[in-house]
Amino acid sequence: MIAKRVGGALLTLFLLSLVVFAMSLLMGGDAAEAMLGQNATPEALAGLRAAMHLDQPSWQRYLAWLGGLLRGDLGVSLITKLPVSTLLAPRLLASLQLAGLTAAVSVPLALFLGILAAVRRGSLLDRAISMATIGVVSVPEFVIATLMVLIFAVRLHWLPALSSSRDFSSLHDVVRVFTMPVLCLACVVMAQMIRMTRAAVCDALDSSYVEAARLKGVPPRRLVLGHALPNAIGPIVNAVALSLSVLLGGVIVIEVIFNYPGVARLMVDAVSTRDLPLIQTVAMIFSAAYLMLVTSADIVAILCNPRLRHR
Amino acid sequence: MTLSGDPLVRLAGLEISVRDAQGQDKIIVRDISLEVQPGEVLALIGESGSGKTTIALSMLGYTRGACRISGGTVEVAGHRLDGLPEARLRGLRGRVVSYVAQSAAAAFNPMLPIMRQVIEPALVHGLMTREVAEDKARGLFRALALPRPDTVGDRYPHQVSGGQLQRLMAAMALITDPALVIFDEPTTALDVTTQIEVLKAFKAVVRDLGTTAVYVSHDLAVVAQIADRICVLRDGMVQEQGRVEEILFLPRQDYTRALVAAAAARVPAAPMPDLPRDAGDPPLIQMRDVVAGYGGVDAQGNPQVRILGGVSFAIERGKVLGVIGESGSGKSTLARVVAGLHAPASGRVNLDGYTLEGEIRHRDKEQLRRIQLVFQNADTALNPAVSVGEAIGRPLTFFHALRGTDRKAEVVRLLDLVRLPAALAGRLPGELSGGQKQRVNLARALAARPDLLLCDEVTSALDPVVAEAVLDLLIDLRRELGLAYMFITHDIGIVRAIADEVMVLYGGVPVELASHEALEGPLHHPYTRLLMASVPELRPGWLEAANSAFSCGSSAGAGHAAGCRFFQRCAISRPGLCDVLDPAVHVGAGQTIACHLGFDGLQAAPRIAQGAIPA
Ligand SMILES: Nc1ncnc2c1ncn2[C@@H]1O[C@H](COP(=O)(O)OP(=O)(O)O)[C@@H](O)[C@H]1O
Ligand code: SF4
Numbered sequence A: 001m002i003a004k005r006v007g008g009a010l011l012t013l014f015l016l017s018l019v020v021f022a023m024s025l026l027m028g029g030d031a032a033e034a035m036l037g038q039n040a041t042p043e044a045l046a047g048l049r050a051a052m053h054l055d056q057p058s059w060q061r062y063l064a065w066l067g068g069l070l071r072g073d074l075g076v077s078l079i080t081k082l083p084v085s086t087l088l089a090p091r092l093l094a095s096l097q098l099a100g101l102t103a104a105v106s107v108p109l110a111l112f113l114g115i116l117a118a119v120r121r122g123s124l125l126d127r128a129i130s131m132a133t134i135g136v137v138s139v140p141e142f143v144i145a146t147l148m149v150l151i152f153a154v155r156l157h158w159l160p161a162l163s164s165s166r167d168f169s170s171l172h173d174v175v176r177v178f179t180m181p182v183l184c185l186a187c188v189v190m191a192q193m194i195r196m197t198r199a200a201v202c203d204a205l206d207s208s209y210v211e212a213a214r215l216k217g218v219p220p221r222r223l224v225l226g227h228a229l230p231n232a233i234g235p236i237v238n239a240v241a242l243s244l245s246v247l248l249g250g251v252i253v254i255e256v257i258f259n260y261p262g263v264a265r266l267m268v269d270a271v272s273t274r275d276l277p278l279i280q281t282v283a284m285i286f287s288a289a290y291l292m293l294v295t296s297a298d299i300v301a302i303l304c305n306p307r308l309r310h311r
Numbered sequence B: 001m002t003l004s005g006d007p008l009v010r011l012a013g014l015e016i017s018v019r020d021a022q023g024q025d026k027i028i029v030r031d032i033s034l035e036v037q038p039g040e041v042l043a044l045i046g047e048s049g050s051g052k053t054t055i056a057l058s059m060l061g062y063t064r065g066a067c068r069i070s071g072g073t074v075e076v077a078g079h080r081l082d083g084l085p086e087a088r089l090r091g092l093r094g095r096v097v098s099y100v101a102q103s104a105a106a107a108f109n110p111m112l113p114i115m116r117q118v119i120e121p122a123l124v125h126g127l128m129t130r131e132v133a134e135d136k137a138r139g140l141f142r143a144l145a146l147p148r149p150d151t152v153g154d155r156y157p158h159q160v161s162g163g164q165l166q167r168l169m170a171a172m173a174l175i176t177d178p179a180l181v182i183f184d185e186p187t188t189a190l191d192v193t194t195q196i197e198v199l200k201a202f203k204a205v206v207r208d209l210g211t212t213a214v215y216v217s218h219d220l221a222v223v224a225q226i227a228d229r230i231c232v233l234r235d236g237m238v239q240e241q242g243r244v245e246e247i248l249f250l251p252r253q254d255y256t257r258a259l260v261a262a263a264a265a266r267v268p269a270a271p272m273p274d275l276p277r278d279a280g281d282p283p284l285i286q287m288r289d290v291v292a293g294y295g296g297v298d299a300q301g302n303p304q305v306r307i308l309g310g311v312s313f314a315i316e317r318g319k320v321l322g323v324i325g326e327s328g329s330g331k332s333t334l335a336r337v338v339a340g341l342h343a344p345a346s347g348r349v350n351l352d353g354y355t356l357e358g359e360i361r362h363r364d365k366e367q368l369r370r371i372q373l374v375f376q377n378a379d380t381a382l383n384p385a386v387s388v389g390e391a392i393g394r395p396l397t398f399f400h401a402l403r404g405t406d407r408k409a410e411v412v413r414l415l416d417l418v419r420l421p422a423a424l425a426g427r428l429p430g431e432l433s434g435g436q437k438q439r440v441n442l443a444r445a446l447a448a449r450p451d452l453l454l455c456d457e458v459t460s461a462l463d464p465v466v467a468e469a470v471l472d473l474l475i476d477l478r479r480e481l482g483l484a485y486m487f488i489t490h491d492i493g494i495v496r497a498i499a500d501e502v503m504v505l506y507g508g509v510p511v512e513l514a515s516h517e518a519l520e521g522p523l524h525h526p527y528t529r530l531l532m533a534s535v536p537e538l539r540p541g542w543l544e545a546a547n548s549a550f551s552c553g554s555s556a557g558a559g560h561a562a563g564c565r566f567f568q569r570c571a572i573s574r575p576g577l578c579d580v581l582d583p584a585v586h587v588g589a590g591q592t593i594a595c596h597l598g599f600d601g602l603q604a605a606p607r608i609a610q611g612a613i614p615a
C-alpha cells in the first residue's frame, strides 16, 4: 500500500517533468535567439543551436535533460553561465531556513490551538480562535505582509523592512531577519491547520468510542490525547501537508516583498530573464517538494491506522 | 434475589429534559421510579425513542448532548449521582457502574488494540497493575467463551467479529468488578445465531459473578431469558413493572399486551389459493444458476468477489418466496439482481419466460413496472425534500401517464390502500413516523401496479408493534391485489408467517428450498436447524434448554474455496467429504436440501449431533 503511494508519487513526478519540459518549450521560444539578440547572424545562431543541442528533436532533448536531472546535473544558466546547482544551493538553503522555521513555529502552535478549540467547543476561546482564523484566511498574504511592514518597520522601527541580510552573527540578527517573513507565512498557513485540526478532533470527540471511554471513567486529558487524537491523526497530517504546500506558494510572495534571497525570488528573476534551465529546475524542485509533503502525509496516515496497516 | 435490604439502584421521580435549538426545555423522560436489588437483573424494554438508553445512562450520572437531569434522584450503590460534579462521577464510572453499548463495533476505539481498551478502566482507577489486569481480562475472555482468549487482546477491533466485540466489551465492563453493569441492547445488531452465543456467555458470567445488571432491549423474548424483572417503558414513562412471568403471562396494560402479542409466535397466514393458470405457463419470475459478485469476471464467468453462487428459484403469480440468511449472505444482492440494479456475472432471470436484461437501463418500461423494489430503510429511500403526494405521484406519471386530478385521486387511493389518511399527501417524510414512512415507501412501489414486489428487510428497522402492523398490511395487500412477493428477512418467524416457499441462503448459496409445509416438518439443512433453534422463544428458561443445534460454536467465516460453506460451523460435518466436494442437492417432497448427508443422513443426525456439541 505504501509502495503504491510512493510509486504513484514518482509517476506523478515523471508526468510533471513532461509538463514542465513542454511548458518551457512553449514559453521558451528559441533560447539561442534570446541569448544572441535580434541581430545575430544566421550562422552564429545555427552554431549556437548545435552547441546547445537545440537542433535535436525535442524528445531527445527531454531525455538528455531528464538524464541530467537524475544524475544531479542541472544544466547551466543561460544568463549567468554558471551551473544551476551553484546558483541554486545558497538560495535553496535560505528558503529551507525560512520554510523550516515557519513550519517549526506554526505546526505545533496550530495543533495546540486547534485541539484547544475542539476541547473547549462553544466557549469564548473557541469562538475567538475561529473568528481570528476566518479573519486571517480572508486576507491575502501580501496585505498582511504590507501591514506588518507598515507597523513594525515604518511606524515602530523595530525591524528592518527588508530581510535580505545573510548576516546571522548573533541571535539578534536572526530575529531581525526572520521575524516578519516567518510571522506572515505562519499566519497564512496556520488558519487552515487550526480549522482542520479542530474539525477532526471534534468529530472524534463526538464518536461512540469517546463516549464509551468517558463512561469508563477516563479523565479528560487522556480522553483527548489517548482516544480522540489517534483517530484525528489522519485528517490532521493531511491538513498539515496541504498547509505546508500552501507555504510553497506563500514563500514566493513573501520572499519578493521582503526581498529575501531564497529560491522563489530566483525563480521570479529567472522567469523575467527567460533563463530556461533555471526555471525548469526550480519548477521541478517545487513539484517534488509538494509531492513529498502530500505523499508523506498519506504514509503517516496509513502507518497510524491499524485498519490500513494490517491488511 | 432478596427483597430485604437496600436496593443497589434507586431512581425516584427521575425527569430528564433536553434543551432544543430555541432554548426551550422539553421533557423526554418523566417520573421514573424504579429499584434494582443487589444480584438482580432488571430489563428496560420499550420501542426506540421510549427513553431506555436515556434512563440507563442516567445510572452513570451521564446524559447525552443537550440533555440533563431536571428532576428526581438517581442513587447507585449508596452514591447520589444527580448533581454530582463531573470529577466525582468520573471516579465512579467504570468502577462502580459500567456500560456495555449497543454497538461494540462503534464503542471500541478503532486505533487502539483491544487489550489496552479492556483493561483501561482498571488502570485509570488505579485498581490493579497492568499485568494483573491483563491476566484478569484473559480470564474473562475465557469465561465469555471467546475463541483464542490468550491472543484476542492483541488484535484491533476491525479484526474480530461483531459478536466477539460485544463479548469483549462485556469483559471491559466486568474488569473492575463493578456493583452494576448496564447492557444497552447488546445483541440487537447481531445475527440470531450469534446472538444466542453472546446471550449464553452474558448469562453465564452474570450468574457466576452475581452481577447486578440493567439490561436494555426492545426484544421481549431476549429479555425473558436474561432478566429477573421487567420494566416496560413508553414515551419516556413507566408503563408497567413486574417479575418476568407477570409481564409475560399476566400483562396488565394494553401496551404490554400488544408487545407480548407481537413477540409471540405469529399465527401463519392462510395460504393463498393457487391462481388459475395453464399448465404450460412459465412462472412469473424464474432465476436460473445466477452467479453475481463484484470485480471483474474471469473466463469461467466467475467474478473476483463472489456474493451469489448458483442461485435458482421460481415464483408463481400471487405467491410469496421468503428468503432468509444472516447478514452478508447475499440477500440484498439477490433482490438487486432481480430488480436489475446489479447485473449477474452468469445465469439468467426470466419474467414470464422471457429473459430479462441484467442491467435496468436495457429493460423496457413494462418490465420495470412489473417488478418493484421496497427498501429496508425508508429514511434513505424517500427524498426528504419531496412531499408524500409527489413521491407517490411520480411513478403514476411515469408508468401510467396520470396527471392533475386523476393523479391526485390515485394518490389518495394508494394512501388508503396502505391505511394512511389522505391528509398525509402534503407532508414531508421528515414529519412522519418510521412506520408511516415505510407505508409511504410501499405505496410508492404499489403505484406502478407491479406483479412482483421485492421486499428487502422492510420491517427490520421498525419497532415490534409497528412491524407487526406493516406485516399484516403486506399480507392483506397480497390478498387484495394478487401480488407476488420476494420477501427478504433475517427473521425466520416472519418468513414462517408469510411465505409459501422459503429459500435459506448461506454464504450466497441456497442451502435449502422448502415449501411452507416442509418448513414446519422435521428435516432440514443443518444451518436451517441452527437458525430455527436460535430464535429466542417467549418463555423463561428457553436459553438454558437450547442447545447449539448442529453448530459447533464460533461463527467462522464462510469463505471457502470448495466444499460446503457451512463446513466450519457444522457439528455433523464429514471431514474429507464436506470440505472437499460441493454438497449434492437432494430433492424431497416440497423440499430441496444441499447437504452431503441427504435426507436419510440428516434423519439419523440428531443422535450424532448430541455428542458433537461442545460445551
Ligand atoms: N441528545 C439528545 N437530544 C435531543 N433529544 C434526545 C437526545 N437523546 C435522546 N433524545 C430523545 O429522547 C427520547 C428517548 O431517547 P432514548 O433514550 O435514546 O430512547 P431508546 O433508548 O428507548 O431508543 C427520544 O425521543 C429521543 O429523540
Ligand atoms: S454438507 Fe456436510 S458440512 Fe455441509 S451442512 Fe451438510 S453435513 Fe454439514
Ligand SMILES: [Mg+2]
Residues within 6 Å of the ligand: B052, B053, B185
Ligand atoms: Mg437506545
